[in-house]
Amino acid sequence: MTTKNTNQDKIGFQRLIAVFGIILFVGKIVAWKLTNSDAVFSDAMESIVNVISAFMGLYSLHLASKPKDEDHPYGHGKVEFVTAGIEGALIAIAGLMIIYEGINSLVTGRVLKGLDWGIAIIAVTAVINYLLGYISIKKGEKESSLVLIASGKHLQSDTFTTLGVVVSLIVVYFTKIYWIDSVVALIFGFYIIFVGYKIVRKSLSGIMDEQNPELLNSIIDLLEKNRHTEWIDIHNMKIQQFGASLHIDAHITLPWYYSLRDAHNEMEKVILLLAKNTKRTVEFNFHMDDCKPISCPVCQILDCPVREQPFVKKVKWTAENVTRVEKHTVV
Secondary structure, three states: OOHHHHHHHHHHHHHHHHHHHHHHHHHHHHHHHHHOOHHHHHHHHHHHHHHHHHHHHHHHHHHHOOOOOOOOOOOOOOHHHHHHHHHHHHHHHHHHHHHHHHHHHHHHOOOOOOHHHHHHHHHHHHHHHHHHHHHHHHHHHHHOOHHHHHHHHHHHHHHHHHHHHHHHHHHHHHHOOOOHHHHHHHHHHHHHHHHHHHHHHHHHHHHOOOOOHHHHHHHHHHHHHOOOOOOOEEEEEEEEEEOOEEEEEEEEEEOOOOOHHHHHHHHHHHHHHHHHOOOOOEEEEEEEEEOOHHHHHHOOOOOOOOOOOOOOOOOOOOHHHHOOOOOOOOO
């Protein structure tokens, strides 16, 4: 599948989430009118956040799919982190709204009505939300889309809230203890705030180019397992994420006596190795360094014609030494 088709597929699915968000919001408003439940009202208010977030996600996916231009040489992928962060904040605000409504219900007291129809409507919205959320997360993980992952987690967090409302309504239906649904709403309000915090935290890490240890280690393990003798070391590696794309900067140390063509060919082998084994679109910026006498003790070219120091040991490539600015040496 081409990148263009993949982007259109993501945009189409996000559009579906937005449409269902509106339908489910209307359903919850109907349930609130039937039951007079503050918990149901809070759940409906959270659905407003779902709708806003869905359209924000749709806009960010559309923007992120645009090609690079003069003003955005790295593309527009960073917008996914921004919109995901806003969505996380909106989720946390929805949690605060639920807590407020729950406390208000406990203080004022409220009699519920029409619980049978209300329970049925809310239960259906919970099932639909969970299925959409599950599909969105899986699709986001497959296509490295933070927007789809954030949307999916938002939908699933809404599902857990809705299930809490359903359980509380069922209990109230049989016991007539009306404060129960308010207590349940409070519990899930705090849970939603926690989910929102995690999404905001992840989006900020992307905006600030925080190192992704799992991604970094997977790339370094690939290089270590397939390293050539001529690749004396790889250092000063940095990885940036722009939406679903990656940008990898690194320095590779090669024998100083190589011709420019030979050195470039070796560098291309490294890039080709990473490109073939990475599911994402990757842009590389590799710098070729010539070896120095300090490199001799770790250089595995044993028949090197210009060696100045004896070989001591092979240095295993790790996240610690590959990300250092300095060339590898024997410590």
